[in-house]
Amino acid sequence: xxxxxxxxxxxxxxxxxxxxxxxxxxxxxxxxxxxxxxxxxxxxxxxxxxxxxxxxxxxxxxxxxxxxxxxxxxxxxxxxxxxxxxxxxxxxxxxxxxxxxxxxxxxxxxxxxx
Amino acid sequence: xxxxxxxxxxxxxxxxxxxxxxxxxxxxxxxxxxxxxxxxxxxxxxxxxxxxxxxxxxxxxxxxxxxxxxxxxxxxxxxxxxxxxxxxxxxxxxxxxxxxxxxxxxxxxxxx
Numbered sequence: 001x002x003x004x005x006x007x008x009x010x011x012x013x014x015x016x017x018x019x020x021x022x023x024x025x026x027x028x029x030x031x032x033x034x035x036x037x038x039x040x041x042x043x044x045x046x047x048x049x050x051x052x053x054x055x056x057x058x059x060x061x062x063x064x065x066x067x068x069x070x071x072x073x074x075x076x077x078x079x080x081x082x083x084x085x086x087x088x089x090x091x092x093x094x095x096x097x098x099x100x101x102x103x104x105x106x107x108x109x110x111x112x113x114x
Numbered sequence: 115x116x117x118x119x120x121x122x123x124x125x126x127x128x129x130x131x132x133x134x135x136x137x138x139x140x141x142x143x144x145x146x147x148x149x150x151x152x153x154x155x156x157x158x159x160x161x162x163x164x165x166x167x168x169x170x171x172x173x174x175x176x177x178x179x180x181x182x183x184x185x186x187x188x189x190x191x192x193x194x195x196x197x198x199x200x201x202x203x204x205x206x207x208x209x210x211x212x213x214x215x216x217x218x219x220x221x222x223x224x225x226x
Contacts, residue, residue, distance in 0.1 A: 004156075036217075043118075043204055043217040044157070089156055099170015100208075101147065102215065104156030 002027045002094050006105035009087075013112050019077040021108045023064075023090035026071065031092040033057075033066055033073040034102070038087045047075075047088070085112045116141055118218035120205050126224045127195050135190040135221045137205030143216070144209065146188040148180060151202040151220070163188055192223075200225045 007022040025031065032051045036044040048057030053068035062077045073090060090105040097103075119138045127133050139146050145164045149157035159172035163182035177193040186207070192199055202222050206215040 041219075043219040044206075045217070046214060049214070091156075097170070099147070099159070099162035100145075101159040101162065101170055101172065102149075102157070102206075103159070106156045107154075 002031070002092060002097065002103045004090050004092055004103055004105035006088075006090050006108050008106070009109040011108060011110050013080055013110070015082055015112055015114055016079045017112075019075070019080045019084075019110065021075040021088055021090075021110070023073045023075065023105060024071050025073065025090070025092050027092055027094045027096075027103075029094040029096035031094045033064070034091045034093070035062070035064055035073070035075050036089045036091060036104075038089065038107070040086075044089065080110070080112045082112045082114055085110055118205055118207050118216050120203075120218040120221050122221060123219070124222045124224075126226060129195055129197060129225055131195050132191065132193045133195060133223060135192075135203050135205075135223070137188045137190070137207075137218060139186045139188065139205075139207035140216045142209060143207035144186050145207060145213075146182055146186065147206045147208075147215065148188070148190045149204040149206065150174075151204055152198075153201070157204055160190070195225045197225050199223065 034049045035047040048059040050057040050066035056065045087107045147162040148160040151157040162170040166182045182188045202220040204220045205218045
């Protein structure tokens with residue numbers, strides 16, 4: 001079956017530091033890839049997405065590139081802010097699966113200190 | 115446009131009881147999915163409804179059941195609650211196959 005593996009957290013950074021959160025996946029089909037963010041006490045918000053190899057998703061300074069050869073979709077940001085503190089989830093949708101379901105990784109908590 | 119709303123936000127139930135969670139989908143969305151998020155873990159797909167029919171199900175037992183209504187709102191029912199059912203239950207709606215999901219803020223269920 002499909003799966004998503006993320007680096008375990010928490011990741012603790014100082015403000016303006018560079019962020020990388022690793023994500024790798026396995027899928028039977030050709031998936032679309034997503035990053036979601038969850039702030040304390042809230043649901044999930046879509047951060048960015050990519051639907052085919054070499055696509056780069058970007059939003060709010062975050063970027064991730066769909067790498068089919070390494071089955072990866074690492075999240076990066078050049079300069080993090082305290083307000084970026086949240087839990088980040090990598091996810092995929094495999095067109096071979098009924099219901100267009102999202103398969104999520106376990107999440108990575110990011111803590112940014114002033 | 116309104117987003118996805120879920121009710122209640124929190125509830126506490128006793129083991130063996132039954133619970134119903136509710137979700138109003140975003141305006142214009144005809145597809146609703148439910149996810150279970152245990153503490154410290156990623157969400158797990160329970161099932162999806164499209165135009166009142168279940169069209170996908172994850173690895174959850176039959177005591178997890180659902181409904182979708184003509185206005186595309188949805189219910190998640192869980193019978194014979196177990197302690198491990200304690201989790202955040204997320205509802206997500208979309209405009210159909212291949213469309214992006216909008217998530218609600220979830221219902222926090224605690225089973226004691």
